[in-house]
Amino acid sequence: MNYVETRSKRLNQSSPSGQFQGHSSIMQNCLPTLLEAAMPWIHLAIAIVGEVIGTSALKSSAGFTQLWPTLAVVVGYAVAFYFLSLTVDKIPVGISYAIWSAVGIVLVSLIAWLLHGQKLDPPALAGMALIIAGVLVCTLLSKSASHG
Numbered sequence: 001m002n003y004v005e006t007r008s009k010r011l012n013q014s015s016p017s018g019q020f021q022g023h024s025s026i027m028q029n030c031l032p033t034l035l036e037a038a039m040p041w042i043h044l045a046i047a048i049v050g051e052v053i054g055t056s057a058l059k060s061s062a063g064f065t066q067l068w069p070t071l072a073v074v075v076g077y078a079v080a081f082y083f084l085s086l087t088v089d090k091i092p093v094g095i096s097y098a099i100w101s102a103v104g105i106v107l108v109s110l111i112a113w114l115l116h117g118q119k120l121d122p123p124a125l126a127g128m129a130l131i132i133a134g135v136l137v138c139t140l141l142s143k144s145a146s147h148g
Contacts, residue, residue, distance in 0.1 A: 040090035043083045048100055050079030052107045059116060095139055102135040 054076025060069035080100075087096045106128050112118035138144070 040087050043086040044091065044096060044099060047080045047083035047087060048103050048107070050076045050081075050083060051100065051104045052076075052111065054080060055104065055108045056111045056115070059112075092144065094144065098135045098138055102131045105131060 054073045057069040057072035057076060060066060061073050062069070064070045064073070084096065084100060087100075109118070109120060109124070109128060113120050
């Protein structure tokens, strides 16, 4: 029996009560696979958020003389590097770091603009756009983006 016949047989099975169980079976079989595939990206997103929090708190820490911003820096970077270390097990380190740093640059710049009044002139915006374009080229077109 081939894969299609096996899947069809499973999907058409009924429970003891006679109710169709196909959708439940699909979810039970697919959800762990989808979650497993998504976890490195979820870890990368958490790492980015940690890095953005840590970096954004640097200015407010005033050279690590202010307790709460200093704690935000330490915890933010600890979270960032821990989750980045989980990410590089599944996504190549160069690609992980490129995405992490590019998204971090953009988010930190936006936060600095909103909270600290940092100016984002056209050359700065163009530079960020080029960074993002470079990461997209590496991630989507380069053969080095494939793992393993």
